[in-house]
Amino acid sequence: MQMKEEKKPVEERRQALRIIGAIGTTCAFPFSADELYGQHEHSTSSLKSAQLPKPSFFTEKELAQVSRIADLIIPETDTPGAIGAGVPAYIDMVCSRNAELAETVRKGLQGMPETITEGVLMRLQDEQSPFFRAMKNLTADGYYTSKIGLIEELGYKGNTVLAEFPSCTLPEH
């Protein structure tokens, strides 16, 4: 399946990569030959996600509204969306630490109808509502900094060990 194929590079990256740097012989200093920096490893543990605190700032109703809006902004496609990436808990945590942002969000939520539809968001976006802006920023930040967003969705491939930097292989060049 397509998803499996896309995951392959991630699996590869999970393997600990190891590079052994050759020890240089040219020394500007009489004492710099030193094997301390000769070996280097990137461990697999760096791919663990931190646990977000259990949402505690918003009421149950507010959290449901936040989840609904985040889901409308970044829905599930062939990769998980905002909900799957834990974005509501992220938004709850950020708002618990930022009073100004929290007020914008809370006020906005109070003005929401019973059922929040795409049309409702569309209207807010057209009105350039600060509430919409805040929700979009929070959702985009929370999603694309999550492991699902950054690695699964965007396909981030860096932060590894390369023995050499490859020359550009785009067909144009």
Place this chain on the structure above:
Amino acid sequence: MQQKVYDVIIVGSGASGGTLAAHLARQGVDVCVVEGGPPVNTRTDFNTHAFPFEFPNRHIPTMKLGKEGFDTERTRGLGGKSLTWNAVAWRYSQRDFKGKSADGAGENWPLDYKTLSPYYDRIEREIGVCGNLDGLEDLPDGIFQPPVPMKCSDLLVKRGAEKLGVKVIHVRKATLSRAAFGRPACHFCGNCMAGCDVVAKYNSFDVHMRPSLKTGKLTLQSNSIVREVVVNNENKITGVRYLDRVKKTEGEVRGRVVVVAAACVQSVGLMLMSKSRLYPTGIGNSSGHLGKHFIPHFTGGVQCFLKDLIGKPTTNDEGFLDHAYVPSFMHKRKRDYARSFGVQFNYQNHRSTGFAREIPGFGKAYKQAVKDRYPAFLTFSPYGEMIPNQQSYIDVDESRLDKYGLPMARRTYVWQENEKKIFKDMTDWSVRILESAGAEILTVSQTPQPNHELGGCRMGSDPKTSVVNSFCQSHDVPNLYVCDGSVFPSASEKNPTHTIMALAARTADHIADRLKKGEV
């Protein structure tokens, strides 16, 4: 017991302090480096390889949990800012040293390219700088390791720039592209500014100071915030007074020579705070020019997407951040301002996804648009040279105390007509180059931002209008030296660290020579 008197005390342990320490110690000079911060282990103390999702708030702290951080006002730690710099290493050109002769603005340096060139050679030979030999008049070549290949995105920018007659060259960095000096080559993890954990990137502790410890001539005294350079009534420096950062006790280190190398603003602040009967407005300030002529670089910024890369698969191209550079190209073109600018670009890493906020819309189409543009995202940052002016200076705000109870240095800067003209032109050129490279422009910065801090203690041949001479020696006090970005009389548009290190090497030779001759 009689307190030890060192030959030389160096205040600060960054690129300048580290270079000075090594170059003095290996000539047999007894040196003490006094650093305000703790020892830092670049191999283990930084969050070098972290991802944002490892932290609940998605912000990667610079240092690992439990390690004392660098505060934002002052970079304190053994190695200073060289632990977190991006390692860009240009030589300044003759035009940079003699800009006033060319266009009448600012001030000339009291030295020529020819004077500093052997010291640039020496620094390149001992720390390793990679780059290409480009044969440019305004960016002299040096002794380089092979350059690192450009990224696809760099090549697209290069193609666009060349259509306009603008050159794009390989960046030059004090980061090893080949293993040397007992250090491995860069492994391109893309985290250069979070403390390189293999020391492929230069830092002053691992490359200059640690190897010099074995001479037995180098003492490293950390956690000691120097608060005063002490001068006696015979106009002689006797040492420095410090505050122990941990124990909060006062102490003194005695020496025959003091070099202040605490980075531009902090060095000037320390000198202004060092008041005495002979120097009531700050040590070495008989000219009244201490703190004046503050000339930080200023930057603009354009964020864009390269259309040729939109929708393409992502690649592992973090590299060592920026791999290419647009050297200054305005010197030969018609313009209505003095000096010039250069452009650093493509040094964002791809863990920064803030651009996603700016993509319009929401829902599936939005998610797809972000994904498509992700491999195409690029930042472009032109750097301009500031001309000194009366309203831009460094002083000490006696009413603002830091957490140690010491008054804080204050930066004041006002962009003048020339800066505004450069800013407009460098921003216009940035957009033009990017559009020529087929870019979709996302944001264009509208206000100059200060960057590399320079000036405030400028060098010159006239003691009435400058604070130090070309050897970084105080005009007023013969055994006081100041050696860092603060001594730059003009800033160039180029990153300053390589020049700071070359000056430090030259200053070290001068001091060692005077000590040998018994002049101090």
